[in-house]
Amino acid sequence: MGGGTLAIYAYRKRVPGAILNLGAGALLGAVSGLFGFLVLSVLALLKLVLLHKGEEFRQTIFAALDKGVQNSDPQLQPQVLAMVQNFKTPEGFVIMTAIVLVAICLLFVFFSILGGAIGANITRRNHK
Numbered sequence: 001m002g003g004g005t006l007a008i009y010a011y012r013k014r015v016p017g018a019i020l021n022l023g024a025g026a027l028l029g030a031v032s033g034l035f036g037f038l039v040l041s042v043l044a045l046l047k048l049v050l051l052h053k054g055e056e057f058r059q060t061i062f063a064a065l066d067k068g069v070q071n072s073d074p075q076l077q078p079q080v081l082a083m084v085q086n087f088k089t090p091e092g093f094v095i096m097t098a099i100v101l102v103a104i105c106l107l108f109v110f111f112s113i114l115g116g117a118i119g120a121n122i123t124r125r126n127h128k
Contacts, residue, residue, distance in 0.1 A: 003036050004029025004115025005122075012123050020120040029116015030109050037108040041101070061096075062088060 007028050012018060020028070048054050065084045072080040086092040 001111045001115035001118065003032045004112035004117075005119035006115075007032035007112075008116055008119030008123055019124060021124070022117045022120055025116040025118075025120020026113045027116070029112040029114070029119070032116065033109040033112025034105070036112065037105045040108075058093065061093075 004025075008020060008025050011020070011028060048057055065087060069077065069080050069084050087096045
C-alpha cells in the first residue's frame with residue numbers, strides 16, 4: 001500500500017497542479033505495484049542464479065510441502081500427498097512456481113491499487 005501512496009505523492013510533486021481522482025490514483029498505484037513486483041522478482045532471480053542457491057531453494061520448498069502434508073487433516077492426507085508428489089516433479093514445480101508468482105503479483109497490484117486510491121484521496125483533500 002505504501003508503494004501506491006508514494007507513487008501518488010511523487011506524481012503530485014512532479015506535476016504540482018494535477019488533481020487525481022480515485023480511478024487515476026488506483027491506476028497509478030497498479031502500475032507502481034506491477035513495477036515493484038517486477039523489480040523484486042528480478043532481484044530474487046539474480047540472487048538465486050548468482051549465488052547458485054537454486055537447489056537449496058527447491059529443497060526448502062519441498063521441506064515446507066512435506067511439513068504441510070504432515071499437518072494436514074488425516075482424512076485429506078492421501079489427496080494432499082498426491083498433490084505434493086505432483087509438485088515435486090520438474091513440471092509440477094514449474095507450475096507451482098508460476099501459480100505462486102501470479103498470486104504474489106496480484107497481491108502487489110491489489111494492495112498498490114488500494115494505496116494509490118488512498119493517496120489520491122488524501123492529496124485531493126489537501127489540494128482543496
